[in-house]
Amino acid sequence: DQQVKQNSPSLSVQEGRISILNCDYTNSMFDYFLWYKKYPAEGPTFLISISSIKDKNEDGRFTVFLNKSAKHLSLHIVPSQPGDSAVYFCAASVGGNTPLVFGKGTRLSVIA
Amino acid sequence: DTGVSQDPRHKITKRGQNVTFRCDPISEHNRLYWYRQTLGQGPEFLTYFQNEAQLEKSRLLSDRFSAERPKGSFSTLEIQRTEQGDSAMYLCASSGDSGNYEQYFGPGTRLTVT
Numbered sequence: 442d443q444q445v446k447q448n449s450p451s452l453s454v455q456e457g458r459i460s461i462l463n464c465d466y467t468n469s470m471f472d473y474f475l476w477y478k479k480y481p482a483e484g485p486t487f488l489i490s491i492s493s494i495k496d497k498n499e500d501g502r503f504t505v506f507l508n509k510s511a512k513h514l515s516l517h518i519v520p521s522q523p524g525d526s527a528v529y530f531c532a533a534s535v536g537g538n539t540p541l542v543f544g545k546g547t548r549l550s551v552i553a
Numbered sequence: 554d555t556g557v558s559q560d561p562r563h564k565i566t567k568r569g570q571n572v573t574f575r576c577d578p579i580s581e582h583n584r585l586y587w588y589r590q591t592l593g594q595g596p597e598f599l600t601y602f603q604n605e606a607q608l609e610k611s612r613l614l615s616d617r618f619s620a621e622r623p624k625g626s627f628s629t630l631e632i633q634r635t636e637q638g639d640s641a642m643y644l645c646a647s648s649g650d651s652g653n654y655e656q657y658f659g660p661g662t663r664l665t666v667t
Contacts, residue, residue: 483661484658484659484660485596485658537654538650538654543595
């Protein structure tokens with residue numbers, strides 16, 4: 442049973458527009474959420490996180506929104522750049538400093 | 554560069570052989586995690602340490618797998634009697650415990666069992 446789901450395997454966006462990546466979770470005990478970006482043959486790179494006491498967190502072009510009642514979070518990238526093309530993983534944990542549960546990832550392609 | 558490092562980056566081995574991977578975490582981080590990633594999947598948790606204590610092992614971790622972190626610094630992951638199903642990317646991550654819980658990943662070790 443997948444506790445973290447990324448239902449869109451891929452997404453294409455024009456350069457300069459907004460990219461929205463979605464993630465759903467089923468375990469109501471999750472209280473800390475992270476987004477990672479991954480290029481081929483490299484480890485995941487941390488992007489942004491949010492704890493369940495917040496509903497929004499921003500860092501530069503990246504904003505994560507958390508809707509606890511819907512068990513849904515999303516990552517917004519504005520404006521999208523060709524260098525953002527990668528696989529994006531959503532991850533969740535219970536308590537923050539514990540093992541992460543990952544989704545299967547969404548491949549983002551930003552077209553110039 | 555003070556990021557997480559892993560060695561080797563690639564390992565090709567024959568079925569039945571033993572392999573060992575090493576991870577050096579970010580120096581001030583006391584938590585160290587091992588994950589495994591196969592094609593089309595997200596990373597899956599294997600085991601983790603706080604300092605030298607192994608806190609949890611996933612049920613994915615069969616008894617052919619063993620991990621150590623003897624002095625609370627680097628860690629090793631050993632796979633005995635490798636099988637073709639062990640072929641995967643093995644990822645190591647580390648985190649601190651001062652309120653920032655982000656896990657920072659190394660580049661991974663790609664294992665191919667022939």
